[in-house]
Amino acid sequence: MKIAFIINDHATEKPNYTTPGLGHSAYKRDHDVYFIGVGELSYASKGHLSVRCKTISGKKFNSQETYFKAVQNEEFTRITSQELDVLFLRNNPADEIGSRDWAQNAAFIFGEIAMRNGVLVLNHPSSLAGAINKMYFQHFPEIVRPKTIVSRDLDEIKEFFSKQKQKMILKPLQGSGGTNVFMMDKKNEHNLSQTVEAIARDGYVIAQEYLTEATKGDTRLFLMNGKPLMANGKYAMMQRVNASNDIRSNIHAGGRPEAVKMTDQIMKLAEIVRPKLVQDGMFLVGIDIVGDKLMEINVFSPGGLNVSTQMYDEDFFLPVIEAIEKKVAYRQMYGDYLENAQLATL
Incomplete structure (x- = not known):
């Protein structure tokens, strides 16, 4: 199969990350593997996805690190959604906040185009669009979630803080990797207004129950x-x-x-x-x-x-690639009878 992975950027993707590991696992099973930065997506006049990407073939590698470093040293080539079987959206929109805001939505917007061209898109792009924030x-x-409010109202957040006995977590509605996450308690209560204001500059604030x-x-x-x-x-x-x-x-x-x-x-x-x-x-x-x-x-x-x-x-990468192989086989057998969202978790 021909499988492409969308990453944030070739310059920031490290060889030991999970996505290069998935790519290396697919490569070892003789699949054609492509890596695409969010900025390398485009929409062709004929109505399909066209991308600049990096790929490698015909060589053996001892590890995912040596494999991905070799991929990064390759020149860019081009592939279209008409040639792909699978497009795996593995970029993190939260990493683009404040620097490349245009890139936050790009992958699942272009993923929708690829999906219409018959490409299996993982995870389902329409659902990802609805999950862009926390x-x-x-x-x-509710049974699985800590007590939470989402607000920009300082008084409302202060009231929640009081109900939580002066101990809670504050974090932005959009973000990941532990960025701008704060624990508020009696010791730093004097900084509560300032902390809420700082987080609220970029959007909504999550105030969450602190779990001991x-x-x-x-x-x-x-x-x-x-x-x-x-x-x-x-x-x-x-x-x-x-x-x-x-x-x-x-x-x-x-x-x-x-x-x-x-x-x-x-x-x-x-x-x-x-x-x-x-x-x-x-x-x-x-x-x-x-x-x-x-x-x-x-x-x-x-x-x-x-x-x-x-x-x-x-090897936890292998069962992931094997599951994708089954989905591609199902697509070939059933065609359009199975929708992307169904096939994604079949």
Whole structure:
């Protein structure tokens, strides 16, 4: 099959990231693999997607790092949606905030075009468009979510702070990677107005219940087709332990990954979110768990699959590529009878 991955930018995509790992896994199975930066998308006059991309063929590589470095050294080539079987949207819109705002919506807008040309687009682009900010998380059952308000009203946020006994988390509605996340308590209450004002400059503010279990970090679990991702009986998951004196457990923010065991509680949370993820065509996502609550659902470019692969000495990339191969086979058999959103999580 011919599979393309959309990334934010070739200059910022690191060889050890999850997306190069997925690409290398597909490459090892003799698929044609292409990498496309968001800025390299275009709409051709004939009504199809046309992109500048980087690809490589005919060589063997010992690791995903050497593979992707070789890809990056290649010259740009061009491919159209008429030639592709799969387009995997793996860019993170939150990384574009404030620098390339035009790039935030680009992937799923162009993904819609590719979808109309018969390309399987993962995750489903229409659903991604509705998940561009953290409000998507509020559409899941209340039982799995911490108490939360989304507002720009300082008085409303202060009232919520009071109800939470002077302890809560503040973060922007749009964003990821632990950027602009603050824990407010009695010690820094004097900075509450200033903190809300700073976050509100870029949009809405999320005020969220503080979970005491968060001091231990959170658990990142990968879900594929709505179910926990497994390889040889092991789950693609990790405990992300906070760096010293930091409430954020994100790896990019200094969090430390550790092995963690699956529990009945985690399985229950995964089962609760499964119906909506399947309905929305969210093929590969990462859910972040603290205690018995979900803190976040990353549907754009969940990272850490590379870390889990190394940690458990299991190839978690392979089952993802095998699942995509099945979807391409289903598309060939059923044609347009299966809609993209259905096929994405089949």
